[in-house]
Amino acid sequence: MTTILLTGIDPFNGETINPSWEAVRALDGETLGSARLVARQLPCVIGEVGGALVAAIEEIRPDVVLCLGQAGGRADVTIERVAINIVDARIPDNAGLQPVDEPVVAGGPAAYFSTLPIKALVAALHAAGIPASVSESAGTYNCNAIFYALSHHIATRRPGLRGGFIHVPFLPEQAVRHRNAPSMARETLIEAVRVMIATTLITTQDVKLGFGSEH
Amino acid sequence: MTTILLTGIDPFNGETINPSWEAVRALDGETLGSARLVARQLPCVIGEVGGALVAAIEEIRPDVVLCLGQAGGRADVTIERVAINIVDARIPDNAGLQPVDEPVVAGGPAAYFSTLPIKALVAALHAAGIPASVSESAGTYNCNAIFYALSHHIATRRPGLRGGFIHVPFLPEQAVRHRNAPSMARETLIEAVRVMIATTLITTQDVKLGFGSEH
Amino acid sequence: MTTILLTGIDPFNGETINPSWEAVRALDGETLGSARLVARQLPCVIGEVGGALVAAIEEIRPDVVLCLGQAGGRADVTIERVAINIVDARIPDNAGLQPVDEPVVAGGPAAYFSTLPIKALVAALHAAGIPASVSESAGTYNCNAIFYALSHHIATRRPGLRGGFIHVPFLPEQAVRHRNAPSMARETLIEAVRVMIATTLITTQDVKLGFGSEH
Amino acid sequence: MTTILLTGIDPFNGETINPSWEAVRALDGETLGSARLVARQLPCVIGEVGGALVAAIEEIRPDVVLCLGQAGGRADVTIERVAINIVDARIPDNAGLQPVDEPVVAGGPAAYFSTLPIKALVAALHAAGIPASVSESAGTYNCNAIFYALSHHIATRRPGLRGGFIHVPFLPEQAVRHRNAPSMARETLIEAVRVMIATTLITTQDVKLGFGSEH
Numbered sequence: 051m052t053t054i055l056l057t058g059i060d061p062f063n064g065e066t067i068n069p070s071w072e073a074v075r076a077l078d079g080e081t082l083g084s085a086r087l088v089a090r091q092l093p094c095v096i097g098e099v100g101g102a103l104v105a106a107i108e109e110i111r112p113d114v115v116l117c118l119g120q121a122g123g124r125a126d127v128t129i130e131r132v133a134i135n136i137v138d139a140r141i142p143d144n145a146g147l148q149p150v151d152e153p154v155v156a157g158g159p160a161a162y163f164s165t166l167p168i169k170a171l172v173a174a175l176h177a178a179g180i181p182a183s184v185s186e187s188a189g190t191y192n193c194n195a196i197f198y199a200l201s202h203h204i205a206t207r208r209p210g211l212r213g214g215f216i217h218v219p220f221l222p223e224q225a226v227r228h229r230n231a232p233s234m235a236r237e238t239l240i241e242a243v244r245v246m247i248a249t250t251l252i253t254t255q256d257v258k259l260g261f262g263s264e265h
Numbered sequence: 266m267t268t269i270l271l272t273g274i275d276p277f278n279g280e281t282i283n284p285s286w287e288a289v290r291a292l293d294g295e296t297l298g299s300a301r302l303v304a305r306q307l308p309c310v311i312g313e314v315g316g317a318l319v320a321a322i323e324e325i326r327p328d329v330v331l332c333l334g335q336a337g338g339r340a341d342v343t344i345e346r347v348a349i350n351i352v353d354a355r356i357p358d359n360a361g362l363q364p365v366d367e368p369v370v371a372g373g374p375a376a377y378f379s380t381l382p383i384k385a386l387v388a389a390l391h392a393a394g395i396p397a398s399v400s401e402s403a404g405t406y407n408c409n410a411i412f413y414a415l416s417h418h419i420a421t422r423r424p425g426l427r428g429g430f431i432h433v434p435f436l437p438e439q440a441v442r443h444r445n446a447p448s449m450a451r452e453t454l455i456e457a458v459r460v461m462i463a464t465t466l467i468t469t470q471d472v473k474l475g476f477g478s479e480h
Numbered sequence: 481m482t483t484i485l486l487t488g489i490d491p492f493n494g495e496t497i498n499p500s501w502e503a504v505r506a507l508d509g510e511t512l513g514s515a516r517l518v519a520r521q522l523p524c525v526i527g528e529v530g531g532a533l534v535a536a537i538e539e540i541r542p543d544v545v546l547c548l549g550q551a552g553g554r555a556d557v558t559i560e561r562v563a564i565n566i567v568d569a570r571i572p573d574n575a576g577l578q579p580v581d582e583p584v585v586a587g588g589p590a591a592y593f594s595t596l597p598i599k600a601l602v603a604a605l606h607a608a609g610i611p612a613s614v615s616e617s618a619g620t621y622n623c624n625a626i627f628y629a630l631s632h633h634i635a636t637r638r639p640g641l642r643g644g645f646i647h648v649p650f651l652p653e654q655a656v657r658h659r660n661a662p663s664m665a666r667e668t669l670i671e672a673v674r675v676m677i678a679t680t681l682i683t684t685q686d687v688k689l690g691f692g693s694e695h
Numbered sequence: 696m697t698t699i700l701l702t703g704i705d706p707f708n709g710e711t712i713n714p715s716w717e718a719v720r721a722l723d724g725e726t727l728g729s730a731r732l733v734a735r736q737l738p739c740v741i742g743e744v745g746g747a748l749v750a751a752i753e754e755i756r757p758d759v760v761l762c763l764g765q766a767g768g769r770a771d772v773t774i775e776r777v778a779i780n781i782v783d784a785r786i787p788d789n790a791g792l793q794p795v796d797e798p799v800v801a802g803g804p805a806a807y808f809s810t811l812p813i814k815a816l817v818a819a820l821h822a823a824g825i826p827a828s829v830s831e832s833a834g835t836y837n838c839n840a841i842f843y844a845l846s847h848h849i850a851t852r853r854p855g856l857r858g859g860f861i862h863v864p865f866l867p868e869q870a871v872r873h874r875n876a877p878s879m880a881r882e883t884l885i886e887a888v889r890v891m892i893a894t895t896l897i898t899t900q901d902v903k904l905g906f907g908s909e910h
Contacts, residue, residue, distance in 0.1 A: 063909070119910065120910075121909075121910035122909075122910075123910075124910065125340070125440070125445055125446060125447040125448070126440070126445070131779075131781070131835075132779050132781075132805065132806065134776075134777050134806060134808075134831070136776070136777075136808070136907075137907075138829075138905060138906065138907025139905055139907060140905045140906065140907050140908060140909065141905075141909070148905060150903045150904065150905045150907075151814070151901075151903050159804060159805060159806075160777065160804060160805060160806040160807055160808055161777065161779060161804075161805040161806030162805055163781070163805055169796070176441045179437055179438030179441060180437055180441070181437055181440040181441050181446070181448055182441075183444070183445075184783075185910075186779070186831075186832035186834060186835060187831035187832040187908075187910075188910060189831060189907065189908045189909050189910040190831060190907030190908060191907060191908065191909040191910070192909075193909070193910055217910050222394055222395055222396055222449075222453055223394030225340070225341070225396040226391045226394060226395070226396050226397075229398070230340055230341070230398075231340060231396070232340040232447030232448075233340070233396055233447075233449070234437075234448070234450075235449075235450035235452065235453050237450065237452065238437055238450050256796075258795045258796050259795065260783060260784055260785045260786075260793060260795045261783065261785065262781075262782075262783025262784060262785050262795075262834065262835030262836060263785060263832075263834045263835060263836070264708070264766075264767075264785065264786070264834050264836040264837075264838070265764065265765075265766035265767075265768075265769065265832075265833060265834040265836070265838055265862050278694070334695065335695075336694075336695035337694075337695075338695075339695065346564075346566070346620075347564050347566075347590065347591065349561075349562050349591060349616070351561070351562075351593070351692075352692075353614075353690060353691065353692025354690055354692060355690045355691065355692050355693060355694065356694070363690060365688045365689065365690045365692075366599070366686075366688050374589060374590060374591075375562065375589060375590060375591040375592055375593055376562065376564060376589075376590040376591030377590055378566070378590055384581070399568075400695075401564070401616075401617035401619060401620060402616035402617040402693075402695075403695060404616060404692065404693045404694050404695040405616060405692030405693060406692060406693065406694040406695070407694075408694070408695055432695050471581075473580045473581050474580065475568060475569055475570045475571075475578060475580045476568065476570065477566075477567075477568025477569060477570050477580075477619065477620030477621060478570060478617075478619045478620060478621065479493070479551075479552075479570065479571070479619050479621040479622075479623070480549065480550075480551035480552075480553075480554065480615075480617075480618060480619040480621070480623055480647050555770070555870070555875055555876060555877040555878070556870065556875070606871045609867055609868030609871060610867055610868075610871070611867055611870040611871050611876070611878055612871075613874070613875075652824055652825055652826055652879070652883055653824030655770070655771065655826040656821045656824060656825070656826050656827075659828070660770055660771070660828075661770060661826070662770040662877030662878075663770070663826055663877075663879070664867075664878070664880075665879075665880035665882065665883050667880065667882065668867055668880050
């Protein structure tokens, strides 16, 4: 049986919920086609989150890992293209730490590209009526650290595993507290996760669609 | 019995749906508490839309009128404060006309303030977890023309009637075609309309909350 | 001789400079063609600023009044179309007061339109290579109070006087402290004021250009 | 003598000027302290631009290379942190080609970090009153291709050379044609280049300042 590991993150930066966890916890234990879905919540603690993710992978032995995170201020579901080997925290994490210009993995390469079919995911979300785009940066905080740790684990230990990172907007109830912030409904986010799982499972080779940016 | 007239608008500017109509047509014929809801679709034809609205008011004899319109690019439900006596179209309307710097009502005053409890509406939407704010401009196009025509009709013919204008974001399926555009789910929009109706019915005097802007 | 009164405003909301005053004080005492330029700084005190402006008009007896104000977050020079009879302060003014939903002038009409040739100003700024647009809202704070007080004075006491309000972006040194805020150089702002003065003086009838907005 | 190579890019995407070239050509032939400045214009032709840059480096033998590019829509000077080994063109380049998901350098590593003191540059620009920030993505078009080609050349052929990429906003005269686009004056851009050169020359070790982003 195919197993999909879905991860969300704890609330941080004064929020009481995190849309990434709301989106995936609703699917924990479901089956989608022949795939079994398992959801796990990761901490917003930069020094621990990579280890927590690897431990979950070792326990669950998934075939695909979709890691989600909150991108407050973004308007659509953004499929991250690249994880970079840097931590540069503008605000403290949930352990109160704020590392600046440290590597995620000492000695690791500068970056890894997603092993998800990122263009096919955007196209499938669009076809489902869900705003989505490719993002060229997952930031330099906890989300990028998860993405890099996942990619490094795949590259060095689990070459058959496919995985990547997806940022999602605030939920409407969060956006209430942020002047002019875009949001996306829980139902839309959950549907987006279903679409991304199904698309990943049927896509062995990504499509070539010009979804990049000039800068 | 209390009657609420809800209006949405035809699609325009290349869209095939208009979120304002999607939000209100779902409620047509419903009762909410003791209120009967009637939804009507108005044209995006600047020279006709005021007359169409007044005809609907004359026919339905509502106690409250909530007119909705699409504000592509805005992220939240925006309660309009003021209608101005100007039409200045940047793009043609659905009749192919583009009036510039003409009055909505020749000889009418420069502006009317909404007779809805705009601050109470924002507060109630926030309490319901729906992003909302006061807007200081309904534009200079079809939406403002509706709002001005409504306000002028209230001021000159139906002083007991209360009414105003609310702009709503794109639906997600529209935002797919607009790079980085925020959106709001149909269900959230419909819930927002319910909240606004209930709040208007129980609010006889608006609350004083500083929801303005420096510019 | 033609006299032009230019006004800027004191710094507010934690700023130490105000770009509106920087733009006009550089021109104080100059002549532009046959026009004498006089610059005055108005307070960011909502309850006093209208009186201060009227006193300056009574003293200087200008033919044209250009009032400028800071619009932090806007990217271009925005020519305000309409002043509304409301004060709704989201933050305290420099006297520590924060009036909410009070009129600028008790008993005054809901709004006044600018008596400047707003479309000609935008077109002339564009021709000079300076980003500019028509704005449909001057806010509900000190700037709008100035604009409304000016317009009310013109309408009720000085029908021959022409005047209006222009918002300008942050200066670059201000934008340093505001993440992602656009800015405009002092030299560009000063040139913009010169262009607006010259254009106002030669324009007796505004041009019809579709510079409005859908919302 | 120290030599600084400054590069800008040809106009593209319908523009008739490119602010990156306007900013550096004004400095061509100048000396700044003991440094000689040489400016070169690179094509917006993705398949040729890397070779053109390397040829300029081979000819001029600089100690530092500052490559600039246009980022229409950004409000400040953005110091790029990382170049990625991907081309994903959303629009054709000046040769009419639009490569999608091709490497900049076949077989090259996924990414390189800038060898400029990016944090010190931001801090120095702020001290000079010029809006600036670190950017986590140089896009996937011609600018990123320049940055990657430069970084690959440094890593594989010229380990003592320092260089990186900086994006600059539209000039005001460009922003006139782009609704709501931020801009920066030529004089501000030229001053920014001077500040960045001087800062690079005196900074041997970058400072640790939390200028990253959560996403």
